[in-house]
Amino acid sequence: MNRNPFPVVIPCHRVVKSDGKIGGYFYGEKVKTKMLSDEGIKISDGKVKDWEKTVFRF
Numbered sequence: 001m002n003r004n005p006f007p008v009v010i011p012c013h014r015v016v017k018s019d020g021k022i023g024g025y026f027y028g029e030k031v032k033t034k035m036l037s038d039e040g041i042k043i044s045d046g047k048v049k050d051w052e053k054t055v056f057r058f
Contacts, residue, residue, distance in 0.1 A: 014039075020051035 004015050013035045017023040022043065025032035033043050042049040 016048060020048045020055070022046050022048070 004010060004012050013025060013032050015023070016036075022029050022032055022036070029046065033046075036048075037043060041054065048054055
């Protein structure tokens, strides 16, 4: 929640860096990666695959 201005609308684990890297998470990157993977996001080497097709900017 440190830098997520909309934690109720956008859960913190869904916030990733602008370059597609997973970034930090209170419970650790492993947990964040697992949560995103469980939601169907493909991740490789700590980065979201097909970043430009997956990203949503606001």
